[in-house]
Every structure is written in structure tokens, then in C-alpha cells.
Amino acid sequence: MRPDPATPRPALAGGPAIARIALAAGLVLLGLWTLHGFLxxxxxxxxxxxxxxxxxxxxxxxxxxxxxxxxxxxxxxxxxxxxxxxxxxxxxxxxxxxxxxxxxxxxxxxxxxxxxxxxxxxxxxxxxxxxxxxxxxxxxxxxxxxxxxxxxxxxxxxxxxxxxxxxxxxxxxxxxxxxxxxxxxDGETLAAQARRASARLLGPAGERVARQMMASVHGTVDGLVLVGLGEGLLLGIAYALAGVPHPTLLGAVTGLAAIIPFAAPVVFGGAALVLFAQGAATAGLAVFLFGMVVVFVADHAVRPALIGGATRLPFLLVLLGILGGVESWGLLGLFLGPALMAALALLWQEWTAPRPEAPRPG
Structure with missing residues (x-):
């Protein structure tokens, strides 16, 4: 027996929920597009x-x-x-x-x-x-x-x-x-709202992901910014002792460059070349070797301990997050990249963790 065409069909149970999700996603995309210049x-x-x-x-x-x-x-x-x-x-x-x-x-x-x-x-x-x-x-x-x-x-x-x-x-x-x-x-209010939103989106792991990303930002600031400024201070002293022109300014530039991995050698290598050009080959070689030692210790001991200790990430993932973030978002990626890697690593651990087996019926 065929149903009467005039008889109204019942609406799908998921229809209103899907419509609300689509409307919310559309509003979010419109808001991001409106604010994209200020993001x-x-x-x-x-x-x-x-x-x-x-x-x-x-x-x-x-x-x-x-x-x-x-x-x-x-x-x-x-x-x-x-x-x-x-x-x-x-x-x-x-x-x-x-x-x-x-x-x-x-x-x-x-x-x-x-x-x-x-x-x-x-x-x-x-x-x-x-x-x-x-x-x-x-x-x-x-x-x-x-x-x-x-x-x-x-x-x-x-x-x-x-x-x-x-x-x-x-x-x-x-x-x-x-x-x-x-x-x-309004930080406390916004943080509470963010925790509730992440819990609703990701379930019980949502708050842990948010805390992991915040810890990643703290560790990245300590491991990149503070360590980079420390490198600039040490090399600025070396510039002054070696007779490099404008050692204070060059030390500040070195500190800023040292925030990005593998960028500081470009600056102190240029300072060493300046000393070579002035005829001070020994001082230029000393500046270059001292800079390589400082960068080696910072990149292979201090930074992995600070960033990896805060995020509980292997140094390879930290390095990939930093370099990939810089390539994708510029300097902003220095902090976004490790934070995203930390969130993805935590989600992976949550999803791959062994589940307790249900008891079998006797």
C-alpha cells in the first residue's frame, strides 16, 4: 500500500541540529572573514x-x-x-x-x-x-x-x-x-568560558588540551624569547671585547635573531666577517667560535629542556612546530606551531590510549 502523497512526512530528527550547526559555522566564518586583517x-x-x-x-x-x-x-x-x-x-x-x-x-x-x-x-x-x-x-x-x-x-x-x-x-x-x-x-572570565567551550567541543579532554596549549606558550616564550635574549647578551659582550662596531646594537639584533632557530649565526657570522675585513682575524675567529658554542648549548640543551619540559613533547616535534609555524604564519608561528603540536600530541594520546575491556557475559 503506497502512502498518500498528501500526507505530511515527519521531519528528520537531526534536521534542526544540523541547521543550527550550519548557521553557527557560517556566522563563525563570516566573523573570521570580517576580522581577518586583525587576527x-x-x-x-x-x-x-x-x-x-x-x-x-x-x-x-x-x-x-x-x-x-x-x-x-x-x-x-x-x-x-x-x-x-x-x-x-x-x-x-x-x-x-x-x-x-x-x-x-x-x-x-x-x-x-x-x-x-x-x-x-x-x-x-x-x-x-x-x-x-x-x-x-x-x-x-x-x-x-x-x-x-x-x-x-x-x-x-x-x-x-x-x-x-x-x-x-x-x-x-x-x-x-x-x-x-x-x-x-577580563582574563578569568574569558578563561572560564574557553574551558567550558573546549569541554563541550572535545569532551573530557578539552580542558586538558587547552591547558597543554597554554603550557606550550609559556615554554616557548621561555625557550625562545628568554634564551634568545640571553644569547644576545652574551654575544653583545663578546662583540664589545672583540672590538666589533656598535656592539650594543648588534647584540640586540643578535638577540632578536636568536629567537628564531638557526638565525643567530647569520648575525655573529657577519660580525666575524667585519673583524676579518678590519684585519682582526683572531678576534673574528674567536667571535665566530664563541657564537657557535653559545648557539649549540642553547639549541641542544637549554631550549629542549624548557620547551619540551613544559609541553612534554619530543624535541623533534617542537622543532617541526617552530619551523613549520614560521613558514606558515611568520613570527606568530613561533608560538602557534608548538601549541598546535602539543594539542595534537595530547589528542593522539587520548585517542590511542588503551580502553578497559568490557566484561564478557558469563
Whole structure:
């Protein structure tokens, strides 16, 4: 017997639930698309808040009356200065060097640039490099022609692009600092909401995953940022003792480069080359060897202990998370990569853990 076509069919039980999930997913995607330009700033604010939260929580327990306004302002301002002061020093140093560079260019146009004495001492290609230098830089007319190729319109275009990029990054930095203030002020409420959401999405393992990711951020900050700054401090002292020009500035650059694995040798290797060019071969070799020792100890002993101890991850997964994160998200990936690896490793352990066997019926 066929059913009457006019008889209404019962709605599927899962229809409303599927519709709600689809609507929620669509709203989330629309929100992410609306905020996609500010997502890096939001991510940086979350990372900075997680990194500074233990100190903020201790200060909040000591001065509970100031937890809602004064302490968030103090911690937010301190973190902002942590970034702005080095940038200010770099800007001041760049301004001082600009005058010397202009004077050097004027002398080059008037009398040319004689080849340095160390150029011919290079074991490979010294004669060829000296010949190129004589043809392009020693002759004042050749120098003037080389500078004339940089047309004024191109320089203006580069200046506009640089100015627009700096303005955009300044706006994102300001938004990061503003978000950081609200994260400090409402952090406990947001953390409780995040724990409930992760528990509903992932079940009992949700809160453990969230805690593991936060521990990964703490360990990565200690293992990358603090260790990198320590490397910069040690190598800055070595630069000063060896006579490298601008040792403080170069030490700061080394510390920033040391945050990224395998990047510091580029900086102290360049400093060693500068010493070689000045005729101080022994000092240059000493700087290079000392830098290699510092990097070896930091990358193979200190960082694995800090990051792996916090995340309980093998060093290979930590390294893959850092390098893969940098390739995918830039500097933000330094912290997102290990956090994602830690979450995936914990989920894998949860899913592959042996289950108690159900008792067999007798």
C-alpha cells in the first residue's frame, strides 16, 4: 500500500541540529572573514597575555582592589614599553648613521671608493672582486652613474610603500595593546568560558588540551624569547671585547635573531666577517667560535629542556612546530606551531590510549 502523497512526512530528527550547526559555522566564518586583517593582532595579544599571566595573577592576589583597572594598565604599559624602547633605540641609532652615510655617498661621488686592502687577500675570487671594484666603485664617474640608476621616482615609491607598511603595523600594534588590556581585565572570565567551550567541543579532554596549549606558550616564550635574549647578551659582550662596531646594537639584533632557530649565526657570522675585513682575524675567529658554542648549548640543551619540559613533547616535534609555524604564519608561528603540536600530541594520546575491556557475559 503506497502512502498518500498528501500526507505530511515527519521531519528528520537531526534536521534542526544540523541547521543550527550550519548557521553557527557560517556566522563563525563570516566573523573570521570580517576580522581577518586583525587576527594577527588578536593572536599576539592572546600570546602576550598567556605569557604574562602568572605575574599578573600574583600581583592580583597581592593587590586585589587594583585588579580591574590599575594592574591591567601597568602590565599593558610595561609590555608596550618592552617593544617600543628597543625600536626607539634602533631609530635613534639609524638617525645617527644616516648622516654618516650621506657624507660617505658625497665623498664617493667626488673621489670614488678605493678598494680595501683586505680584498686582495681573499683566498677565492680576490682578484676578480678587486677588478670589479676598480671598474664600478673606484672611479667617481662610475659611482655617479651607479647612483643615477636609482631614479627619484623609484625612491619616492619605495618611501611611500615603507610609510604605508609602517603605518599599518603601528595600527595593528596599537590594536594588540588595546586588546591586551581587556584580556588582562577580563582574563578569568574569558578563561572560564574557553574551558567550558573546549569541554563541550572535545569532551573530557578539552580542558586538558587547552591547558597543554597554554603550557606550550609559556615554554616557548621561555625557550625562545628568554634564551634568545640571553644569547644576545652574551654575544653583545663578546662583540664589545672583540672590538666589533656598535656592539650594543648588534647584540640586540643578535638577540632578536636568536629567537628564531638557526638565525643567530647569520648575525655573529657577519660580525666575524667585519673583524676579518678590519684585519682582526683572531678576534673574528674567536667571535665566530664563541657564537657557535653559545648557539649549540642553547639549541641542544637549554631550549629542549624548557620547551619540551613544559609541553612534554619530543624535541623533534617542537622543532617541526617552530619551523613549520614560521613558514606558515611568520613570527606568530613561533608560538602557534608548538601549541598546535602539543594539542595534537595530547589528542593522539587520548585517542590511542588503551580502553578497559568490557566484561564478557558469563
Amino acid at each position: 594577527p593582532a588578536l593572536a599576539w595579544a592572546v600570546i602576550l597575555a598567556i605569557a604574562a599571566w602568572p605575574g599578573f595573577a600574583r600581583a592580583g592576589r597581592r593587590w586585589p582592589a587594583q585588579r580591574r583597572l590599575l594592574l591591567p594598565i601597568i602590565f599593558t604599559g610595561a609590555i608596550a614599553l618592552l617593544f617600543l624602547l628597543p625600536l626607539g633605540l634602533l631609530a635613534v641609532q639609524a638617525g645617527r648613521e644616516a648622516g654618516g652615510l650621506l657624507h660617505w655617498l658625497q665623498e664617493a661621488q667626488q673621489s670614488g671608493l678605493p678598494p680595501p686592502a683586505w680584498l686582495t687577500k681573499l683566498p677565492l675570487g680576490g682578484a676578480a672582486l678587486r677588478h670589479w671594484w676598480q671598474q664600478n666603485l673606484a672611479d667617481p664617474e662610475a659611482v655617479a652613474g651607479l647612483l643615477a640608476r636609482l631614479r627619484q621616482s623609484e625612491l619616492l615609491g619605495m618611501g611611500r610603500e615603507l610609510g604605508a607598511s609602517l603605518l599599518h603595523r603601528a595600527i595593528l600594534f596599537g590594536f594588540t595593546i588595546l586588546t591586551l588590556f581587556f584580556l588582562f581585565r
